[in-house]
Amino acid sequence: MNPAVVVEPSATAIGFFFAFVAATLGITYWAARRTRTTSEYFAAAGRITAGQNGFALAGDYMSAASFLGIAGMVSLSGFDGLIYSVGFLVGWPLVMFLVAEPLRNLGKFTFADVVAARLRQRPVRIAAALGSLSVVSFYLIAQMVGAGDLIRTMFGLSYETAVLVVGAVMIAYVLFGGMIATTWVQIIKAGLLLTGATMLALLVLVRFGMNPVALFDEAARRYGGMLAPGKLVANPLDTVSLGLALMLGTAGLPHILMRFYTVPDAQAARRSVFYATGLIGFFYLVTFILGFGASVIVGQETIAAAGKGGNMAALLLAQAVGGKSLLGFISAVAFATILAVVAGLTLSGAAALSHDLWVSVVRKGEAREKEQLAVARGATLFLGVVAVVLGLSFKGQNVAFMVGLAFAIAASANLPALLMSLLWRGFTTAGAVASMVTGSISSIGLIALSSTVQVDILHKASAIFPLKNPGIVSIPLAFAVGAVVSWLAPDGDDQAKFLEIQRRTTLGSG
Amino acid sequence: MRWRIAVMLTVVMLVVYFGFIALTALGKGLMGTLLASGLSVGMLLGALVIVSAFALTGIYVRWANVRYDPELHQIRQALSNERDSRTGGTP
Numbered sequence: 001m002n003p004a005v006v007v008e009p010s011a012t013a014i015g016f017f018f019a020f021v022a023a024t025l026g027i028t029y030w031a032a033r034r035t036r037t038t039s040e041y042f043a044a045a046g047r048i049t050a051g052q053n054g055f056a057l058a059g060d061y062m063s064a065a066s067f068l069g070i071a072g073m074v075s076l077s078g079f080d081g082l083i084y085s086v087g088f089l090v091g092w093p094l095v096m097f098l099v100a101e102p103l104r105n106l107g108k109f110t111f112a113d114v115v116a117a118r119l120r121q122r123p124v125r126i127a128a129a130l131g132s133l134s135v136v137s138f139y140l141i142a143q144m145v146g147a148g149d150l151i152r153t154m155f156g157l158s159y160e161t162a163v164l165v166v167g168a169v170m171i172a173y174v175l176f177g178g179m180i181a182t183t184w185v186q187i188i189k190a191g192l193l194l195t196g197a198t199m200l201a202l203l204v205l206v207r208f209g210m211n212p213v214a215l216f217d218e219a220a221r222r223y224g225g226m227l228a229p230g231k232l233v234a235n236p237l238d239t240v241s242l243g244l245a246l247m248l249g250t251a252g253l254p255h256i257l258m259r260f261y262t263v264p265d266a267q268a269a270r271r272s273v274f275y276a277t278g279l280i281g282f283f284y285l286v287t288f289i290l291g292f293g294a295s296v297i298v299g300q301e302t303i304a305a306a307g308k309g310g311n312m313a314a315l316l317l318a319q320a321v322g323g324k325s326l327l328g329f330i331s332a333v334a335f336a337t338i339l340a341v342v343a344g345l346t347l348s349g350a351a352a353l354s355h356d357l358w359v360s361v362v363r364k365g366e367a368r369e370k371e372q373l374a375v376a377r378g379a380t381l382f383l384g385v386v387a388v389v390l391g392l393s394f395k396g397q398n399v400a401f402m403v404g405l406a407f408a409i410a411a412s413a414n415l416p417a418l419l420m421s422l423l424w425r426g427f428t429t430a431g432a433v434a435s436m437v438t439g440s441i442s443s444i445g446l447i448a449l450s451s452t453v454q455v456d457i458l459h460k461a462s463a464i465f466p467l468k469n470p471g472i473v474s475i476p477l478a479f480a481v482g483a484v485v486s487w488l489a490p491d492g493d494d495q496a497k498f499l500e501i502q503r504r505t506t507l508g509s510g
Numbered sequence: 511m512r513w514r515i516a517v518m519l520t521v522v523m524l525v526v527y528f529g530f531i532a533l534t535a536l537g538k539g540l541m542g543t544l545l546a547s548g549l550s551v552g553m554l555l556g557a558l559v560i561v562s563a564f565a566l567t568g569i570y571v572r573w574a575n576v577r578y579d580p581e582l583h584q585i586r587q588a589l590s591n592e593r594d595s596r597t598g599g600t601p
Contacts, residue, residue: 079541082556083534090527090559093566097516097523217548227550228542229534236535243531247524270574277567281560288557423513506512507586 012328013154020192020336021169027184031177038372041178042109042351043261048183050268054275057259059186060344061088061250061276062193062283064146064337065403070284071317072310074291075303078219078226081291085284087243091250092280096273099251099415101266102422105508106501109355110348111257111414115421115436117504118497119429121365125356127436131413132254132356134440135406136349136383137390139255140342142402144391147338153307154315154331159395166335167388170342174350174380179262182343189333189340194283196333200314201286203321204293212289219292223300226292238467242404245471249407252414255348266508290314297321309400346383353379401452404469405443412439412474420482422505425498427482428491435482442477446470511581515573519566530559 039045048056066088074081099111107113112128144163151162173181208214220226250256260269294303294313297320306312318330354375359367367375417435420427446465447453454463467473533541534552541552 079550079552079556082553083531086527086530086556086559090523090563093523093563093570094520096567096570097520101512213546213548215548216553220548227544227548227553229538229552236532239531239535240528243527247527267574267579270571274567274571277564281564285557285560507582507589 010324010328012325013331016329016332017335020332024185025172028173028177028181031181034180035178037369038376041373041376044179044183046262046264048262050263050271051275052187053259053263053272054279055190056183056186057256057272057276058279059190059340060255060259061280063341064150064334067193067337068311068314068334069309070287071290071294071314074288075294075313076300076310077230077232079228080230080232082288085287087246089281089284091247092273092277094247095251096270098419099257100260100269100273102505103257103260104266104269106505107261109261109351111254111418112356115417115432118501119432119494122361123429123433125360127433129352129356131409131436131440132352133349135254135410136345138402139406140345140387141390141394142399143338143342144387145394145399148391150334160392163388163391166338166342167384170339170346171381171384173343174347175377179347182347183262185343186340189336192333193337194279196330197283197286197290200318201289204289215292215296218296223295241467241472242469244475245404245408245411245469248411248415248475252410254352255344258348258351290317293317342387346380346387349383350376350379398457405447408443408469408471408474409440411471412443412478416478416482425495426486426490428486428489428494430489431482431486434485435478438481439474439478442474443470446474512578519570523566526559526562530555
């Protein structure tokens, strides 16, 4: 069955979508008039409240992949989908305990600010930008290709038009409105997504006497094996490797880390993670109900026929329980979701390019404010165009693994160096660079040698690397390389500043 | 002092999560056992891991508000007093 036949593009969807774009462009216009400095452009001048940042973090994180993908996975295989939801959530407490407060106290716009704080600026910034930009690129490819496919089905546009529309609207947000506009787009999107998903879940539960267990029972009765671990966890080591990457990767995602600079102090940073964890946890619990609801109300055969991986489950469910208008609303929400995520990614990539590479490396920190802002905007435009080009060139490719890869790089290239620089006096510039480069290269290299690429994409018979996700190898490797290199060549300069940095990590710069 | 609590809570989260993963991978029978019709051990534990993640962030925020922030405040005060006395009390 052709997906376009099952879920038809509707006037309601297009109406909701235009309303969203009009409202957010209005906000962008408002934000643009409040964006005159680099600090406003990249960090909303630290004037976002903890509650707002909690919503924005949730909006940055809950991608269309987690909404449509996990609902689909749950609808087709039940319990297995829960493993993913749990993995995507448990990184958040680590974000709070390990990185949120030090980041706020020590940095300015990027996580490299923290790693470079007591090390030599230029080598560290170059290596950190490499890691950030790889994470951002792979994440962007996954989002743009997903956007193209989704919007083609929902709105009847061609794939190319869809990618261009997403790219253009996103560039408008970020280029003119910077972090202020991006934050509000994410807040609105989080509100819409949570409202839409909750509404849908209530419409499902009402058919089962508001009792989720009755719903699960019905699904188990119909399909069997829905309530126990299934074939997704065939290889325990693979599950652990994916789990590690998801958990530690969250605390290394540049677009998430960047959000901690938008609040006034460490206290607000901490509280915002509390809100975000609650919202995201609630969202995944709701998604679970949507998945089971779809399998019972729509039926697994229809879901499997409508799109690979069950991606259309949530949309089919919306159509089944709420008719065309609810489908239209949920479709527009899915679109808004993609826009908000790509905006956050692009802004963090632009910060790596302009703040880390241009201002700190090329200009050695001596760039004037006006120049910094101009370079920041130039970098945004450049990355926006790159995102569109990547979206167009990966058309029709299987890019689902790229989100997992982005998490693996974030967990291997960014987090080990960040943690060691905060906690270990003996950590050196050479150690940091070695750790970040090893983390990037090993996670990308191992994915390329794994069955994900070798068997699924290149259609070879077997793969050299036995696991699907490199996390279990690349994360410990990045820690080990950073430690060994620092031990072999201790650096007095790097150690001397450790106490001062510790003081600032605790007390803030003020 | 913050790092001790932070690392402790991190370890708790790691144990809870990888405990869940280990049970999923190795204890399929147990995870599939039904507690009631429609509710398996695995589903309940999965939901509990989600709730516990949120609870841990709540515990940390509570600790930070009650214990950590007042201590930080005192240190900041002491530091600024010290600075004042060195510079002869000028603001």
